[in-house]
Amino acid sequence: xxxxxxxxxxxxYPRSFYDTNKDxxxxxxxxxxxLDYIQSLGIQMIWIxxxxxxxxxxxxxxxxxxxxxxxxxxxxxxxxxxVSEAKKxxxxxxxxxxxxxxxxxxxxxxxxxxxxxxxxxxxYFREGRSDGSAPTNWESKFGGSAWEKLPNKNEYxxxxxxxxxxxLNWENRNVRQALYDVVHFWxxxxxxxxxxxxxxxxxxxxxxxxxxxxxGKRFYTDGPKIHHYLKELHASTFGPLSLVTVGEMSSTNVExxxxxxxxxxxxxNMVFHFHHLKVDYKDGxxxxxxxxxxxxxxxxxxxxxxxxxDGGGWDALFWNNHDQPRALGRFVSDKSEYHYQAATLLAAxxxxxxxxxxxxxxxxxGMINPKFTEIDKYRDIExxxxxxxxxxxxxxxxxxxxxxxxxxxxxxxxxMQWDSSHYAGFSxxxxxxxxxxxxKWINVAESVTxxxxxxxxxxxxxxxxxxxxxxxxxxxxxxxxxQERVISYLRKNDTxxxxxxxYYGEEPxxxxxxxxxxxxxxxxxxxxxxxxxxxxxxKPYETLAVIRQD
Ligand code: GLC
Ligand code: CA
Numbered sequence: 001x002x003x004x005x006x007x008x009x010x011x012x013y014p015r016s017f018y019d020t021n022k023d024x025x026x027x028x029x030x031x032x033x034x035l036d037y038i039q040s041l042g043i044q045m046i047w048i049x050x051x052x053x054x055x056x057x058x059x060x061x062x063x064x065x066x067x068x069x070x071x072x073x074x075x076x077x078x079x080x081x082x083v084s085e086a087k088k089x090x091x092x093x094x095x096x097x098x099x100x101x102x103x104x105x106x107x108x109x110x111x112x113x114x115x116x117x118x119x120x121x122x123x124y125f126r127e128g129r130s131d132g133s134a135p136t137n138w139e140s141k142f143g144g145s146a147w148e149k150l151p152n153k154n155e156y157x158x159x160x161x162x163x164x165x166x167x168l169n170w171e172n173r174n175v176r177q178a179l180y181d182v183v184h185f186w187x188x189x190x191x192x193x194x195x196x197x198x199x200x201x202x203x204x205x206x207x208x209x210x211x212x213x214x215x216g217k218r219f220y221t222d223g224p225k226i227h228h229y230l231k232e233l234h235a236s237t238f239g240p241l242s243l244v245t246v247g248e249m250s251s252t253n254v255e256x257x258x259x260x261x262x263x264x265x266x267x268x269n270m271v272f273h274f275h276h277l278k279v280d281y282k283d284g285x286x287x288x289x290x291x292x293x294x295x296x297x298x299x300x301x302x303x304x305x306x307x308x309x310d311g312g313g314w315d316a317l318f319w320n321n322h323d324q325p326r327a328l329g330r331f332v333s334d335k336s337e338y339h340y341q342a343a344t345l346l347a348a349x350x351x352x353x354x355x356x357x358x359x360x361x362x363x364x365x366g367m368i369n370p371k372f373t374e375i376d377k378y379r380d381i382e383x384x385x386x387x388x389x390x391x392x393x394x395x396x397x398x399x400x401x402x403x404x405x406x407x408x409x410x411x412x413x414x415x416m417q418w419d420s421s422h423y424a425g426f427s428x429x430x431x432x433x434x435x436x437x438x439x440k441w442i443n444v445a446e447s448v449t450x451x452x453x454x455x456x457x458x459x460x461x462x463x464x465x466x467x468x469x470x471x472x473x474x475x476x477x478x479x480x481x482x483q484e485r486v487i488s489y490l491r492k493n494d495t496x497x498x499x500x501x502x503y504y505g506e507e508p509x510x511x512x513x514x515x516x517x518x519x520x521x522x523x524x525x526x527x528x529x530x531x532x533x534x535x536x537x538x539k540p541y542e543t544l545a546v547i548r549q550d
Contacts (some may be wrong), residue, residue, distance in 0.1 A: 002242040004314065004356045005472035006268050007044040009094065009244075011360045013322045014051055014073055016058060016415045019427035021234045026415070026426070028074035031165060031405050032082045035249060039089045040454070041364060041461035046086060047094040049322055051079070055105050058381055059322075059413075061197060062103035066182040066307040078107065083190045092192025094244060098180050100164040100198045108178075113150075123166050124158035124177050126208060128545055136208050138216030141250075143385040146216060160201060160220070162381055170202045170229055183237040195246035198270070200256065203229055222256040224251075230267040232382050234236045235285050239266060246316050246356075248272045254304060256455050258311030270314040270356055276300045278326055280331075292331055296503055298487050303477040305353055305489070309476055315355035319346055319402075322360070324399065325369050325411035332504060332541055334368040336441065341541035342366075342528040344457045348543040349487055349502040351461040356475055363448040364458040368409035370436035373401050377434050383408040417447040470547075471497040480511060486538070498547045499525065508542040520548035 017230060018030030028051060038046060050060035051073040060070070069076050082092050102109055124149070126135040132154055134147035138338055140159060147156040148163045156533035158167045168175050172209065183194070197273060198295035204224030210217060219405060230247075238245055245268040257271045279297045298370040308315050328334050332342035343366035351357050358412055376386055383404060390400040405411075408434065417439040418425030424439040447455035455534035465471045474491035485505040491498040499517055 001268075002244055004078050004244060005022065005315075005414070007244075007356060008351075008465045009045045009047055009316075009356060009358045010038050010041065010043040011047045011049075011321060012038075012330055013049050013361060013413060015049075016413055016426070016431075017326070017361055017434060018416065018418070018430075019431065020325035022427060022429050023072075024427055024429050024431045025072055027500075028069065028078040028082055031086050031097050032078070035064070035082075035089055035091070036084055037448075040448075041093060041359070041459050042466070043090045043091060043359070045193055046095050048096065050096050050098060055164065057103070058162050059379075061098050061166050062101075062105075062162065063098050063102075064103040064105040065107075065198075066097075067185045067206055079142070079188065083490055087190070090523070092244070093190075094195055094246075095186055095191050096195045097183065097186075098197040099168070099182075100202050101159065101161060101167045102171060104164045104166050118174070121172050123171055124128070124169055124204065124208075126156055126158070128154040130154055135261050136216060137210045138208075138219075143384045143412060157205075160532070161198075161426040167204070168202070168226075170204070174396040176229070176232065177208030179417075180233065180236045183233070187238065187241065187243070191243070193246070194238060196247045197247065198250055199247035199268075200226055200252050200260070202226065217251055217468070221251050224252070226256070227259055227265070229268065231265070234266050234268070244269055246270045246272060250274070254307045254311070254313075258308060258313035261308075261314045262312040264312065270316045272316045272318065272321075273304075275304075277319075286407055287390065289403055289406055290436075294485050298481075298484075301349075301353070301487060302476075302489070303478045305355075306478075309354055309401055315353075316358055317353050317355040318358040318360070319350060320412060321358070322412055325407060325409070326360075326363070326367060328363075328366060329369045330406075332510060333506070338506075338541055339366055339442075339542075340452075341452055341526050341539070343454045345457055345502055345541045345543040346526065347454075347461055348500065348526070348545065350502045351465065352471055352545060353489075353500065354474070354491075357461075357465070359458065360412065362412075364418065365442055367417060367442055369405075370414055370434070370438070371405040371411065372434065373405055375401065375404065378404065378408055378410050378412065379407045379433060383410060402469070417443040419443050434442050436447075457526065464523070468496070468498070468528050470498050474498065483509060485509070486511070495550050496547060497550075498545060500545045501536075501537040501538070502509075503540075503542045508540075509538045511538060512537045517546055517548060520546040523547040 016024050018024050020029040031185040052063045053068050053070045054062050054063040106120045108119050134145050138146040140146045142162050149156050195221045200222050201220050205219045205225040247268045249271050252273050259265050260267050261270050280292045282290040327346050414433045415426035415431050422438050424435050447453040470491050470493045474493045477490040480486045481487040488501045526543045527539045
């Protein structure tokens, strides 16, 4: 199962994938029902976002019981069936574990609140300052203070995310053991992998102090004991088995990512990091709009590819997930006239890189952001918090919504578009999230019947990765650096050279092909290019891969 260089992983946000029991919310039987579809793409593993019991304040990332299934999504028997049906189709299930925090409704937190000293030490309770204010100036990643005051006491608990997501105290050996037991529980259920939520923030500093330069991030990001904890997690749980592990790493750097993912370090198989998805943030701020800085995007891709390879690390390759507005319409046009070119350009750009590609549900048919303009269409807690913050900061309704519709995570959380029917084939009742009008022209039913669709382009990319050693293991050499909107690289091994060119613009651009590629074969193209010439005039959003053997 575990050949991370040749596999492609598909991400399912279960709430929005497929609803089988007609309550408007996608569910686990809905994933099982669509396994044949996922398999038909050539996928080897499916990452499913959290389905555990939860008050759902952060759509399940606020877990109140780690070892059960929320009835909203089904039963444990449904989950077992999913695992076994996936296995029958040579696919593994990767579950999503949130080990940094629990819901404040979790039994541990409830016992801590009731004064049980054993469980109080599971979290970070700290006294407020003498004037009653929070222990430090740290900010929550969802807005506001990272500390929440307990009623009638000058005491606070730490939450780097929502107030209902209390951070666990990894310093406490009992906490770590309790979490390793959780990992074991799911290993015995036959899961094949783990996606580990915000894993690089679990190690907090020994002393909490004000951050005079920022929001506190620098004290706990890739924190003091992080590598020690990950080695212990590995040795105590999935290490001895060949499971696939990926850590979500917030605001990290390449040195730490090499350590997280180099096999010799015995921590994880690979990492998600997000720098390439911040190149349209203004001064690092997500809730301020800016244009895409392509030079920066390109530099990030190239430097991470090279440095991770040099250090023996391994990347997860992705544009999209449930926390990001879709890349289509963000880095490239989402107009229907360019739909096929733009979507396939994005795909080819990362699928030929060194790492393990992830496809987020709907990406393979070119789903686009709905960019809803009324706040009542949004469900996400981070979005609602920032709506309020922007309004308090004096932005008009229109200005606020201009930002929200570009940046909200709900852009990617709307229902999967299976067909063009009223509820997009997702459910037969009104869904939890609004349906996008784009279902009329972007849907699975249409994609799978058209051999020229985005879906078949993805299928081809996934197949090529399985077949070609040069994609899996070849070295990586950046090319055409002077062209701002061209991302191009050569992959190379002893026998093969694969040249890929990806053009992020609409105005025609001219490139010169290296002489020894004139006789090469076109491996993949999203335009009608039939032959190679010395001068290549790139079409809007063109992607081209050419291969030559020695
Ligand atoms: C991760 C998840 C995100 C969640 C956050 C807090 O970033 O992907 O959806 O809100 O962690 O658990
Ligand atoms: Ca349902």
